[in-house]
Amino acid sequence: MIKTFIFLDLETTGLITKNYMPKITEMSLIAVSRTAICDTTNILPRALQKLVLPIHPNVPISKDIKKLTGLSNENLKEFPCFNCDIYNLVLNFINRLAAPACFIAYNGNNYDYPIFLSEFKNIEKNFSENVLSIDMMHLVKEFFSCKENPRKETDIVQPIASSSNCTEDRRGSNVRRQLDFTNSRPINFRLSSVYKHIFGNNPEDAHSAEGDCLTMIRCAIKLGNFFVEWTDCNAVPLTNYTSK
Numbered sequence: 001m002i003k004t005f006i007f008l009d010l011e012t013t014g015l016i017t018k019n020y021m022p023k024i025t026e027m028s029l030i031a032v033s034r035t036a037i038c039d040t041t042n043i044l045p046r047a048l049q050k051l052v053l054p055i056h057p058n059v060p061i062s063k064d065i066k067k068l069t070g071l072s073n074e075n076l077k078e079f080p081c082f083n084c085d086i087y088n089l090v091l092n093f094i095n096r097l098a099a100p101a102c103f104i105a106y107n108g109n110n111y112d113y114p115i116f117l118s119e120f121k122n123i124e125k126n127f128s129e130n131v132l133s134i135d136m137m138h139l140v141k142e143f144f145s146c147k148e149n150p151r152k153e154t155d156i157v158q159p160i161a162s163s164s165n166c167t168e169d170r171r172g173s174n175v176r177r178q179l180d181f182t183n184s185r186p187i188n189f190r191l192s193s194v195y196k197h198i199f200g201n202n203p204e205d206a207h208s209a210e211g212d213c214l215t216m217i218r219c220a221i222k223l224g225n226f227f228v229e230w231t232d233c234n235a236v237p238l239t240n241y242t243s244k
Contacts, residue, residue, distance in 0.1 A: 055079060105133070134230075191216065
């Protein structure tokens, strides 16, 4: 059973392509306990553990990226590049959390995780297989798929690997919150669209790493028990997502 959820978001120098792996310009990790996800209602938990780091990419940042994120070579020039000190900060942050811990990133499989691991590979560092991860986009898609086809509900949190990772008795868990946004699905599965579908307004601080983490946390709280149970059953080692 996952005890701590580490929400991860990155701002970077661009998108992954066949010949280009972006560099991180800002990194946010916000850790939330399982209890806080399940017991909080419509507000953020008071106790959040945060690590937010601006990082100089050591490559040019385009005007488009600067306009989108507000980060530039100029305002990052006093910050260090991705180095062993950052690795140690991340590792120490993880080690002080209640284990097992699981990274949560939105579209993480295709974006955040490969870039994150690429930066560590560049400094010849890696993570233990005990550090887990999921892609929250997949979780959200399955949540709304379940709502459209209720017969899928009993299958929605089948484990990828061993069933021992799952909550021992789903039927014994608290009744899932009755949520009015479950009667329809978002117009698409971008994080901002999912947030607007759930809350009725646009998220704050989009395209800031910390802001996007807080957006994910608010959505996770709304999904409640489904979020934690799906993560229990579908978490895999972060090291599965090697750089592309």
